[in-house]
Amino acid sequence: MSEPAPAVEKLIGTRIAERRAELGITLERLAAATGFSKGYLSKIENSRKVPPIGSLSRIAAALRTDITQLLHTPAEAGEGGGLSVVRVGERRPVVRGGTAFGYDYVSLADNRRGKKMEPFLFTFPSQIDKYVFFEHDGEEFMFVLSGRVEWQAGSRRLVLEPGDSIYFDARLPHRGRALDGEATAVVVTYSPKPGE
Amino acid sequence: MSEPAPAVEKLIGTRIAERRAELGITLERLAAATGFSKGYLSKIENSRKVPPIGSLSRIAAALRTDITQLLHTPAEAGEGGGLSVVRVGERRPVVRGGTAFGYDYVSLADNRRGKKMEPFLFTFPSQIDKYVFFEHDGEEFMFVLSGRVEWQAGSRRLVLEPGDSIYFDARLPHRGRALDGEATAVVVTYSPKPGE
DNA sequence: ACAGGAAGTTTCCCATTGGACAATATCCGT
DNA sequence: ACGGATATTGTCCAATGGGAAACTTCCTGT
Numbered sequence: 415m416s417e418p419a420p421a422v423e424k425l426i427g428t429r430i431a432e433r434r435a436e437l438g439i440t441l442e443r444l445a446a447a448t449g450f451s452k453g454y455l456s457k458i459e460n461s462r463k464v465p466p467i468g469s470l471s472r473i474a475a476a477l478r479t480d481i482t483q484l485l486h487t488p489a490e491a492g493e494g495g496g497l498s499v500v501r502v503g504e505r506r507p508v509v510r511g512g513t514a515f516g517y518d519y520v521s522l523a524d525n526r527r528g529k530k531m532e533p534f535l536f537t538f539p540s541q542i543d544k545y546v547f548f549e550h551d552g553e554e555f556m557f558v559l560s561g562r563v564e565w566q567a568g569s570r571r572l573v574l575e576p577g578d579s580i581y582f583d584a585r586l587p588h589r590g591r592a593l594d595g596e597a598t599a600v601v602v603t604y605s606p607k608p609g610e
Numbered sequence: 611m612s613e614p615a616p617a618v619e620k621l622i623g624t625r626i627a628e629r630r631a632e633l634g635i636t637l638e639r640l641a642a643a644t645g646f647s648k649g650y651l652s653k654i655e656n657s658r659k660v661p662p663i664g665s666l667s668r669i670a671a672a673l674r675t676d677i678t679q680l681l682h683t684p685a686e687a688g689e690g691g692g693l694s695v696v697r698v699g700e701r702r703p704v705v706r707g708g709t710a711f712g713y714d715y716v717s718l719a720d721n722r723r724g725k726k727m728e729p730f731l732f733t734f735p736s737q738i739d740k741y742v743f744f745e746h747d748g749e750e751f752m753f754v755l756s757g758r759v760e761w762q763a764g765s766r767r768l769v770l771e772p773g774d775s776i777y778f779d780a781r782l783p784h785r786g787r788a789l790d791g792e793a794t795a796v797v798v799t800y801s802p803k804p805g806e
Numbered sequence: 807a808c809a810g811g812a813a814g815t816t817t818c819c820c821a822t823t824g825g826a827c828a829a830t831a832t833c834c835g836t
Numbered sequence: 837a838c839g840g841a842t843a844t845t846g847t848c849c850a851a852t853g854g855g856a857a858a859c860t861t862c863c864t865g866t
Contacts, residue, residue: 482678523777581719
């Protein structure tokens with residue numbers, strides 16, 4: 415039986431070793447910090463043992479890193495993936511939602527999975543069908559390109575002019591509309607969930 | 611010894627269950643896809659068992675997710691403002707870096723911790739001191755406001771005009787410069803690390 | 807050159823755990 | 837109530853996490 419073994423696990427050891435080198439600390443010090451024996455840690459770094467999640471978490475903490483850093487995806491998403499360009503003329507209106515809530519917006523990146531941020535070009539029309547609040551996990555950034563936008567987030571209500579930007583926790587109920595005529599803005603959202 | 615144990619592991623099960631619900635597939639189908647028994651998977655979802663990294667990786671693959679998604683530490687810190695506005699006139703040049711590399715850029719959000727995205731207003735000058743590549747963890751989004759920018763990411767080199775945008779894996783070595791005169795762009799970076 | 811040591815590796819071993827299997831429980835629709 | 841799906845739980849053996857300590861290198865001083 416062949417082991418195709420893309421083996422995320424093989425990398426963990428190297429990552430830990432690299433990180434420890436960065437910090438310039440010895441195996442023994444790491445052992446003291448984590449509570450593991452230096453022998454065990456050595457085996458881990460050389461990929462002879464794979465720690466369970468809990469242990470890896472302790473190690474990550476001792477190395478002042480996040481556990482996800484140590485698990486960093488193997489194949490560096492290389493060509494094809496990794497990059498997406500959207501030209502002015504190539505913008506495609508977002509399928510889901512679209513103009514549904516009275517806003518027009520187009521996606522500024524293709525829909526490849528694993529993306530951490532979701533960029534949109536928003537157009538606030540002069541009239542909005544349903545002026546409702548949005549409230550979702552994650553964080554949101556908006557940069558006003560043109561027009562004036564009245565923005566409400568939480569208890570605050572403010573008017574944003576071109577060039578103004580705002581960053582907020584998307585769990586705050588928020589909504590916005592153009593004050594006179596139309597307004598456009600670049601909006602980037604971050605969402606902890608995979609997406610979809 | 612008491613176990614303070616914030617236990618990242620408790621969350622894994624829930625994450626998997628949620629993700630499986632999203633996909634609308636049954637335990638049995640997941641069992642078939644992963645090669646594990648449905649009984650075992652059930653225990654995992656209920657946090658009665660914690661899978662080792664390799665197994666978790668297989669599960670993540672079957673759920674068409676990344677392993678890091680399943681381990682992602684939950685929402686930390688809620689309030690404390692949750693909102694920050696930067697007016698056109700109030701932009702402050704970023705301290706670290708600043709014009710160091712030949713680029714001018716100002717932060718478009720204050721430096722509160724825990725922020726997931728980091729928005730900047732970039733100005734590409736006509737002359738750049740050191741035209742070096744950047745390469746860091748995370749992802750990056752750029753929306754060109756004015757001027758023409760020659761951008762290189764990985765092996766690709768392209769010219770972006772106002773309104774064009776690009777999204778890419780920041781591990782790809784990347785750099786950019788204004789083609790004629792000056793150029794400005796909104797740049798938003800996402801970095802998996804807490805900070806620094 | 808040799809003695810001391812610090813950092814890292816490997817061997818040996820056992821207590822713990824991963825994970826299959828089958829039985830049981832829960833939730834439908836008819 | 838009965839059947840058929842899906843989910844949970846108890847049992848149990850093989851696999852593994854992980855410690856203790858011996859064994860390497862590679863210094864640095866005398």
